[in-house]
Amino acid sequence: MAACVEIRAAGKTYGSARGPVIALSDVSMDVAEGEFFSLLGPSGCGKSTLLKCISGLEGISTGGIRVRGQALSGPPKGLGMVFQRDVLLDWRTILQNVLITAEFQGRPTAEVIDRARALLERFGLGAFQDRHPWELSGGMRQRASICRALLCEPEILLMDEPFGALDAMTRDDLNVELTRIWQAARRTVIFVTHSIAEAVYLSDRVAMMSAGPGRIVEIVAIDLPRPRPLSIRETPEFARHVAHIRGLFAALGIVKE
Amino acid sequence: MAGMWSGSAGLRGTLGVLLAVIALWEAAVWVLAPPPIILPPPSRIWVDFVEAPGYFLRNSWYTLSTTLAGFALSVVLGVGLAVAIVNSRLAERIIYTLLVALNSLPKVALAPLFVIWMGTGVEPKIAIAVMLAIFSIVVDTVLGLRSVDPDAIALARVNHASPFKILVKIRFPNALPSLFVGMKVAISFALVGAIVGEFVAGSAGLGFVILVAQGQFDTSRVFVALVLLGILGTILFYIVEAVERLLLPWHVSQRAVARPDGH
Structure with a gap:
């Protein structure tokens, strides 16, 4: 290797x-x-x-x-990065928050937007993409922040205690989802x-x-x-x-x- | 705060209090009968206004446009200075020092200087309005631009965002709520600045109306101008607040209490 x-x-x-x-x-x-x-x-x-x-x-x-x-x-x-706190921006919807990693590098193409929607769908957030972060629970917010990190298809994903602030059950869920994605x-x-x-x-x-x-x-x-x-x-x-x-x-x- | 003013019940309450004060004032003048030069009754003030509405409204318009010009200039300049302060140590030292020094001077004392420099037109009045209003814009915007979650900046840097993108996508939206705090203070200061300018050298505006009426011992007209100033200031403040509500529906202070579907 x-x-x-x-x-x-x-x-x-x-x-x-x-x-x-x-x-x-x-x-x-x-x-x-x-x-x-x-x-x-x-x-x-x-x-x-x-x-x-x-x-x-x-x-x-x-x-x-x-x-x-x-x-x-x-x-x-x-590089993709996930933080302990979700660092979602309050003034952006969930979809816009996911898209920001692409926006930092240029204008997101239609293809990137489709990919963001697909990611949110896969993490069970399809119905919430037009909501604002404060309308979501902690686990959903952290899911969205993982989608954000995955949007630009990073070769290396760095995760800094991403589930440290979540309750045990949500943490289990996200552990399973993360292994599945990986x-x-x-x-x-x-x-x-x-x-x-x-x-x-x-x-x-x-x-x-x-x-x-x-x-x-x-x-x-x-x-x-x-x-x-x-x-x-x-x-x-x-x-x-x-x-x-x-x-x-x-x-x-x-x-x- | 928002709830207190947004509901029609709240508005009715405010109007009720206002009417009660006016009624009490009218009754007090009737009962105590002070000389009209000290305190005219509200009815007299109203009559004075109705006798020459064109005169008062024209001068209100002059003060209003001066105020708005001063306010707009303060916002543009203030935000620009704040961005410079946040981006450069040198700019911070120079601008901040100058600004603090300037702000500690009584602006009324500077007004004659502006008249010497710019004449007796509208320019020195706008300049004084800017001098008064800009400080709170700069201070609050700097605060807002600086209080950004360091992790949000880290996220941007990991994704190779340019400083300009960081400013536009993170710092500036993050600073908007505190910019609005500054603007709500600044709009009132801009109005004060416009009046100060008209006091020093004016031939129009509500400040000028007050000076002329004072010269003629026409207390009632002074009151007409004061009431108009009060109405002007109040409306301007609530316009800024309405714009804030429109632009920042996401901010904590504007959110509805209920959190639908949060689980």
Whole structure:
């Protein structure tokens, strides 16, 4: 498998009023083309910072990041991004919100508009495309923001705790939908989460991160078969993966036993 | 606020209060009989207006057009300055410093200077209206342009949006509600500016009407002009508010309480 994202000895240091803060230290990892890769860790471990660095929105202080062989200088082409909050614009309808990623690059063609409608349809928002964001529930809003990220058919999808603010049931729904979409399109996904179960359910590999300074402590492969129904979470294999990761975190003193 | 004024019941209530005040005023003048030079009764003010409606309306029109010109110029210039301030540190330092210094001067004291520069026509009056109105436009627009969700900007940058696209698609719509806050303050200030200009050097307008009437100790005519000014200011304010409702149906302050189909 070709590496889609290569990170070598990446470090990031912020200047702050109380001296330099090390956000990331000596991070090295490869994400393969088409892989579903999660960054898992407690808050403050730098997982969101790492994602921002991969997106090119923030620079790194040391080391290097290459996306599809190109060293980063600013956001690379073919990137889709989903944030923890949906960041839908209140003055735009759901359809217009989805179209904005295309509008940033030019005037959306009729074909792009059709694709936006089809995406909304696929995410169960067909009937809501002319509504405004505030008329929708949190789960529906986050669905719309995923449609927005997918509109320009990104080769790499970066997701920063996209389901962190949702209730457990909606979260399950969206996990299933996301795996289904990913299964069909096989794009590279880098997914930030602090839920062990979510990371295990979704990912091919999980990078476990630790705080102070933010670093990768272990990369765990999840060899559960696909497609994965939600019920896979009740299987002993799934439990074994979760226990393994929890055990590693506990051994490192990151979570309590 | 909107609900208080939009319903016809609210309007009836407002008119009721207004009529009660006028009736009370009329009765008080009848009972207490102050000299007409101190306080004329509303009926006298009405008669004065009806005797020369052309004179009053012509001068109202003059003040109104000065106000609108000053207001429009403030919005255009103010938004332009706000965009410059948000986009450049240097512009921020220069414009903000000048603006704050200018705003701390009493504009009435500047009015004679404008007359020297621009003559006694309508230009110095528009200039004074702009001086008074522009500050709130700039300050509120800057606030609106700046209070953008950083993630929205990140989204735009990941999609390689140009700074111009970010301004047009995100920053500006995001600033509209606060621009309207500024405009509602500015419209009243523009009217004050127009009157100040007419006081200093005028041959037309409601400010000029007041000066002439004062010279003749015609208190009743002063009141006619004041009432017209009040009506003018009120109507202008509600026009701005109506435009706001029309343009910003999506804003939190304008939304209906019910959320259909939200589940």
